Amino acid sequence: MTTTLPAYDEVVARYEPVIGLETHVELGTNTKMFCGCPTDFGGEPNTRVCPVCLGLPGSLPVANKAAIEATIRIGLALNCSIAQWCRFARKNYFYPDMPKNFQISQYDEPLCVDGYLDVEVNGETVRIGIERVHLEEDTGKTLHVGGATGRIHGATESLVDYNRAGIPLVEIVTKPIPGSGALAPEVARAYVAELRDVIRSLGVSDVRMEEGSLRCDVNTSLNLPGEEWGTRTETKNVNSLRSVERAVRSEMLRQAAVLDAGGRITQETRHFHEESGDTTPGRSKETATDYRYFPEPDLVPLAPDPAWVAELKAELPELPRVHRRRLQQAWGLSDLDMQSVLNAGAVELIEATVAAGATPAAARKWWLGELSRRANETGVELADVGATPRQVAELQSLVDAGKLNDKLARTVLEGVVVGEGSPTEIMTNRGLEVVSDTGALTAAVDEAIAANPEIADKIRSGKVAAAGALVGAVMKTTRGQADAKTVRDLILQRLS
Amino acid sequence: MTELTKLSAAEIAGLVAAGETSAVEVTRAHLDRIAAVDDRVHAFLHVDSDGALAAARDVDARRAAGEELGPLAGVPVAVKDVLTTKGVPTTVGSKILEGWRPPYDSTIVQRLRAAGTVMLGKTNMDEFAMGSSTEYSAYGPTRNPWDTDRIPGGSGGGSAAALAAYEAPLAIGSDTGGSIRQPGAVTGTVGAKPTYGGTSRYGLVAFSSSLDTPGPCARTVLDAALLHEAIGGHDPRDSTSIPAPVPDVVAAAKRGATGDLTGVRLGVVSEFADEGVEPGVLAAFNESVDALTKLGAEIVEVSCPHFRYALPAYYLIAPSECSSNLARFDGVRFGLRVGDDGNRSLEEVMSVTREAGFGPEVKRRIMIGTYALSSGYYDAYYGQAQKVRTLITRDFTAAFERVDALISPTTPFVAFPLGARTSDPYQMYLADLFTSPTNLYGGPGISVPCGLSGGLPVGLQVMAPTMADDRMYRVAAALETAVGTLTPPEL
Ligand SMILES: [Zn+2]
Numbered sequence: 001m002t003t004t005l006p007a008y009d010e011v012v013a014r015y016e017p018v019i020g021l022e023t024h025v026e027l028g029t030n031t032k033m034f035c036g037c038p039t040d041f042g043g044e045p046n047t048r049v050c051p052v053c054l055g056l057p058g059s060l061p062v063a064n065k066a067a068i069e070a071t072i073r074i075g076l077a078l079n080c081s082i083a084q085w086c087r088f089a090r091k092n093y094f095y096p097d098m099p100k101n102f103q104i105s106q107y108d109e110p111l112c113v114d115g116y117l118d119v120e121v122n123g124e125t126v127r128i129g130i131e132r133v134h135l136e137e138d139t140g141k142t143l144h145v146g147g148a149t150g151r152i153h154g155a156t157e158s159l160v161d162y163n164r165a166g167i168p169l170v171e172i173v174t175k176p177i178p179g180s181g182a183l184a185p186e187v188a189r190a191y192v193a194e195l196r197d198v199i200r201s202l203g204v205s206d207v208r209m210e211e212g213s214l215r216c217d218v219n220t221s222l223n224l225p226g227e228e229w230g231t232r233t234e235t236k237n238v239n240s241l242r243s244v245e246r247a248v249r250s251e252m253l254r255q256a257a258v259l260d261a262g263g264r265i266t267q268e269t270r271h272f273h274e275e276s277g278d279t280t281p282g283r284s285k286e287t288a289t290d291y292r293y294f295p296e297p298d299l300v301p302l303a304p305d306p307a308w309v310a311e312l313k314a315e316l317p318e319l320p321r322v323h324r325r326r327l328q329q330a331w332g333l334s335d336l337d338m339q340s341v342l343n344a345g346a347v348e349l350i351e352a353t354v355a356a357g358a359t360p361a362a363a364r365k366w367w368l369g370e371l372s373r374r375a376n377e378t379g380v381e382l383a384d385v386g387a388t389p390r391q392v393a394e395l396q397s398l399v400d401a402g403k404l405n406d407k408l409a410r411t412v413l414e415g416v417v418v419g420e421g422s423p424t425e426i427m428t429n430r431g432l433e434v435v436s437d438t439g440a441l442t443a444a445v446d447e448a449i450a451a452n453p454e455i456a457d458k459i460r461s462g463k464v465a466a467a468g469a470l471v472g473a474v475m476k477t478t479r480g481q482a483d484a485k486t487v488r489d490l491i492l493q494r495l496s
Numbered sequence: 497m498t499e500l501t502k503l504s505a506a507e508i509a510g511l512v513a514a515g516e517t518s519a520v521e522v523t524r525a526h527l528d529r530i531a532a533v534d535d536r537v538h539a540f541l542h543v544d545s546d547g548a549l550a551a552a553r554d555v556d557a558r559r560a561a562g563e564e565l566g567p568l569a570g571v572p573v574a575v576k577d578v579l580t581t582k583g584v585p586t587t588v589g590s591k592i593l594e595g596w597r598p599p600y601d602s603t604i605v606q607r608l609r610a611a612g613t614v615m616l617g618k619t620n621m622d623e624f625a626m627g628s629s630t631e632y633s634a635y636g637p638t639r640n641p642w643d644t645d646r647i648p649g650g651s652g653g654g655s656a657a658a659l660a661a662y663e664a665p666l667a668i669g670s671d672t673g674g675s676i677r678q679p680g681a682v683t684g685t686v687g688a689k690p691t692y693g694g695t696s697r698y699g700l701v702a703f704s705s706s707l708d709t710p711g712p713c714a715r716t717v718l719d720a721a722l723l724h725e726a727i728g729g730h731d732p733r734d735s736t737s738i739p740a741p742v743p744d745v746v747a748a749a750k751r752g753a754t755g756d757l758t759g760v761r762l763g764v765v766s767e768f769a770d771e772g773v774e775p776g777v778l779a780a781f782n783e784s785v786d787a788l789t790k791l792g793a794e795i796v797e798v799s800c801p802h803f804r805y806a807l808p809a810y811y812l813i814a815p816s817e818c819s820s821n822l823a824r825f826d827g828v829r830f831g832l833r834v835g836d837d838g839n840r841s842l843e844e845v846m847s848v849t850r851e852a853g854f855g856p857e858v859k860r861r862i863m864i865g866t867y868a869l870s871s872g873y874y875d876a877y878y879g880q881a882q883k884v885r886t887l888i889t890r891d892f893t894a895a896f897e898r899v900d901a902l903i904s905p906t907t908p909f910v911a912f913p914l915g916a917r918t919s920d921p922y923q924m925y926l927a928d929l930f931t932s933p934t935n936l937y938g939g940p941g942i943s944v945p946c947g948l949s950g951g952l953p954v955g956l957q958v959m960a961p962t963m964a965d966d967r968m969y970r971v972a973a974a975l976e977t978a979v980g981t982l983t984p985p986e987l
Contacts, residue, residue, distance in 0.1 A: 051598075051599065051600050054829060055824045055829070056580075056598065056599070056600070056829070056830065057580065057586070057588070057593065057596075057598070057701040057702075057824070057825075057830070058579070058580040058586075058598070058600075058602055058698070058699040058700055058701045058702070059600075059698070059699075060697060060698050060733060060734050060735065061735065062732065062733060062734075062735050063735065090820050092819075092820050092823060092869070094823065094826065094843070094846060096826070096828050096842055096846070099824065099829065100823065100824045101823035101824050101826060102820050102823055156838065158842050160828070290870050290871050292819075292820070292866065292869035292870055292871070292874075293869075294816065294817075294820070294869055294874070294878060297704075297705035297706040297736075297817055298702075298705050298735060298736065299735050299736075300735050300736060
C-alpha cells in the first residue's frame with residue numbers, strides 16, 4: 001500500500017482521468033413508489049408487501065405524489081430544468097428480486113435534466129454537471145443460500161424479501177467530469193458529500209450510506225493528454241465517502257497499469273472491496289442485457305404544473321454551501337478553521353449546540369476536540385459519538401457558571417458519552433462540582449502558604465509568577481475540584 | 497325454472513325486487529342450466545356454486561331487511577377468467593396460473609359484488625386473451641351454442657357462449673382487439689367495449705395494458721348498459737382510469753329503444769368494403785343500414801385511410817406490451833413452478849416453468865414483442881406502430897367531426913368450424929380486422945346482433961368518440977328494435 005503514492009503521482013503525470021457518478025437515493029416517503037405499503041426500515045421479511053409491490057397478476061401501479069415532489073425538489077436544488085412532460089419507462093430484465101421482472105424507471109424522458117452542483121475541493125470551487133435526476137422503484141433483496149459464492153449460480157436455495165421492493169429511488173447522474181487530474185478522487189468524494197448534504201437539507205431522505213439509503217456507482221476512465229476519453233469502467237455499490245475516494249484512486253491505478261502494459265480497458269462493471277480497497281470485475285457490459293425500454297403503459301405521463309414547480313423552487317431551503325458560508329461568517333472562522341469543521345462533519349452539530357446556548361467558540365472546541373478524538377478512537381461518526389448538542393451546551397453552561405473547570409468538564413463529558421445522564425446529573429452524582437465555598441478554599445490556601453514560606457515570600461516581594469506553585473498545591477488538596485483562577489486570586493489577595 | 501334463464505337481466509332484477517322470485521331461486525336455475533348444458537358448451541372453467549348461492553342468500557336477506565338494492569341485485573353474472581377473484585381460481589386460460597387463487601378482487605368484481613349481482617363462476621378464454629376463437633385455452637375450447645362444431649369467437653368465447661346458452665344473463669369480458677365484440681357477433685349476443693379508461697383494469701390480468709378494456713356482455717342492449725353502469729367509473733387504483741362519471745348509457749339505451757334515430761348521423765367506413773367481408777355478413781350489414789335509415793338515421797360514407805394499418809400496428813403493440821406484462825410469470829411467487837428439483841439454478845427453473853406453462857400462441861406473441869422492443873428494432877416496429885396509432889386516432893377524430901358514430905360489420909365472417917384457422921395465425925388475426933382500430937384509438941365500440949347468415953349470427957359494430965359511450969348504446973338499442981334478439985336453436 002505504501003508503494004501506491006509514488007505510483008499515483010506517476011499515473012496522474014501521464015494520464016488524465018475522467019470520472020462520473022451515479023447515485024441512488026432512497027426517498028423517505030411514508031409509502032412506496034407505486035402502492036400504499038410502508039417504507040420503514042427493518043421488519044420481518046415480506047411483511048411490507050401487497051399485490052402491487054409483489055407484482056401479482058392484475059395489479060397496477062399508482063405513482064406516489066410525495067416522491068415526485070421530492071424528486072423535483074432535488075432537481076431544483078441541483079439547478080436542473082424540470083420536464084414539463086415526461087413518462088415512466090419499463091426496464092425489462094429477469095431477476096427474482098424484481099417482482100414483475102421489469103423495473104419501473106425513467107429512460108429518455110427523466111423528470112429533471114441539465115443541472116449542476118458546486119463543490120469545494122482544496123478551497124477551490126468545482127462545478128459538477130448534472131446530466132439527469134430521475135425516479136424509479138427499488139428492487140427486493142435476494143439471499144442465495146448454499147454454493148461457494150453467495151451469488152445466484154451454485155446456490156442451492158434462494159430466498160427473496162420484497163419489503164424493499166417498490167421503495168422510491170432517485171437516481172442522480174453526473175455529466176462526465178474531466179480535468180480534475182490528481183484531485184479526481186477528492187472531487188468524487190466532495191461531490192457525494194455535498195450531494196448528501198443537499199439532500200439531507202431538503203429533508204427528503206436520511207441519506208445514510210451505511211444503511212444503503214444512499215448508494216453510489218463510480219465511473220472512471222483514463223486518457224493520454226490531448227487524446228479521446230478512454231473506455232470507462234463502472235464500480236458498483238461504493239458505500240462510504242472514504243470508499244468513493246479510494247475506489248476512484250484504485251481504479252485509476254489499475255487502469256494505468258493495464259494501459260502501461262499495452263493492454264486495453266474492458267467496459268465492465270466492477271465491484272469495490274471495502275477491506276482491500278481494490279476492485280474486481282463483475283458482469284461485462286459487452287454482454288449486458290438489452291433492457292427493451294418502452295414507455296410504461298400502466299401510468300399516465302407526468303406533467304408537473306409549472307406554477308407548482310415555481311412554488312417548490314421558492315420554498316427550497318438555504319443550500320448547505322450558502323448556509324455554511326453564512327455560518328463561517330457568523331462564527332468568525334478562517335477558511336482553514338471552517339474546513340476542519342467540515343472535515344470533522346461537525347457543522348450541524350456546532351450549529352445545534354450554538355442554538356442551545358453555547359458560544360460558537362465553545363461549541364467548536366468540544367466537538368472538534370474531545371468529541372472528535374473520541375469518535376476517531378471508537379470509529380463512529382461524530383454525530384453518533386454519544387453526546388447531543390444540547391448536552392454539550394449544558395456542559396459549557398456549567399463551565400461558564402464556574403461549576404466545572406476544564407478538567408472536570410472533560411470528566412463529566414466522558415460520563416455523558418457512555419450514557420450516564422445529563423451533565424448536571426453526572427456532576428451532582430459523581431460529586432464533581434468545583435469547590436466554590438470560599439471558607440474551605442481560604443483554609444486550603446492558608447494551609448498552602450504556611451507549608452511553603454519561601455514561595456510566599458517571593459510572591460510578597462512581587463514575583464507573582466511564583467503563585468503557580470501554590471495554586472498547584474491547593475488544587476492537589478482539593479482533588480482538582482477548585483477553580484484555578486479563584487485559587488490564584490485568593491493567594492494573591494492573602495499575600496498582598 | 498327454464499323460464500328464469502331465458503329472462504333478461506332487467507326482467508330478473510324486476511322480479512327479485514318485486515319479491516316474485518328470489519335471488520337464490522334465480523341462481524339455482526342458472527346453476528342447473530350450467531350443469532345441464534356446459535359439458536357440451538364448456539363456457540365455464542370454474543363454477544362457484546357455493547359462492548354464488550351465498551351471495552344470492554345475502555341479496556335475499558338484504559331485500560327482506562328492507563334495504564334498497566341496485567338495479568341488478570340478484571342477477572347472476574359470469575366473469576371472464578382474466579379478472580382476479582379473491583379466493584376463487586383465476587387462470588387466464590393458462591396452465592401457468594393453474595390453481596392460483598388470488599388474494600384480492602379486481603375492481604370490476606368488487607363493483608359486481610357491491611351491485612348485488614351473483615357471480616356464477618369464471619368463463620373460458622384464449623390463453624391470456626390471445627386469440628379469436630377460444631381454441632387457445634389451455635383447458636380446451638368453448639363451443640358455439642348456435643352450432644357446437646363452431647367456435648364462439650375469442651378471446652372471450654366463454655362469456656359469450658354462456659349468454660347464448662342461457663347459462664347466465666350477464667357476463668364480463670375484456671377487449672384488447674375485439675375480444676368482447678367479436679364473440680358477441682358470432683354468438684348473436686351484445687358485447688360492448690367501453691372507452692379505454694372508462695372501466696378499471698385493476699385486477700385484470702394484463703395482456704396489452706394500453707389496449708385492454710373490461711366491459712359488459714349481455715343478450716340485450718339495455719342489459720349491457722345496466723352492467724356497464726354498474727362496473728364503470730373512475731378507480732384511483734388504475735392510473736389510466738378516467739376521472740369522470742360514466743356516460744349515461746342506460747338512459748341512452750332506453751332512448752334508442754324508442755326506435756327513433758332522427759337527427760343521428762352514422763358513418764360507414766368506405767375502406768372496410770374492400771376487406772374481404774363474407775357476402776352473407778355484408779348482406780346482413782346492408783339490410784341493417786337500411787333499417788337504421790328507416791329509423792331516421794342519416795347514413796354518410798366516411799374515409800378512414802389508416803384503418804388498413806390497424807391490424808399490423810395492433811400485432812406489434814399488443815405483443816410488445818405482452819412480452820413485458822407476462823415476464824412476471826416465472827414460478828417464483830405464484831402459479832406453476834416446474835423443474836425445482838434441486839439440480840437446476842433459479843434462472844433455469846424460471847425458464848423451464850415458462851416453457852411448460854405457456855402455450856404456443858402466447859410464446860409466439862412474447863417472441864414477436866421481445867423482438868419488436870429490442871434495441872435497433874424499436875423504432876422500426878414499436879415506434880412505427882405508435883405512429884400508426886396516432887394516425888388512426890386522427891382518422892377517428894376527423895370522422896367524428898362529420899358523424900355521431902361509425903358503423904361496420906363487427907367481424908368479416910360468421911363463426912367458423914373448430915380447427916379451421918388454428919394452423920394459420922394470420923387467418924385467425926383477421927377476425928379483429930374491424931374491431932382493432934377502436935382499441936388503438938381508445939374509443940368505445942359495441943356489437944349488436946343484426947341478422948343471420950346461413951343460420952349463424954352476424955353482428956353490427958357501432959363506434960363512438962371517447963367518453964361518448966352513450967351514443968353507441970342509443971344506436972344499438974334502436975337497431976335491436978328493428979332486428980330483435982336472436983334465439984339460438986335448442987342445445
Ligand atoms: Zn405494496
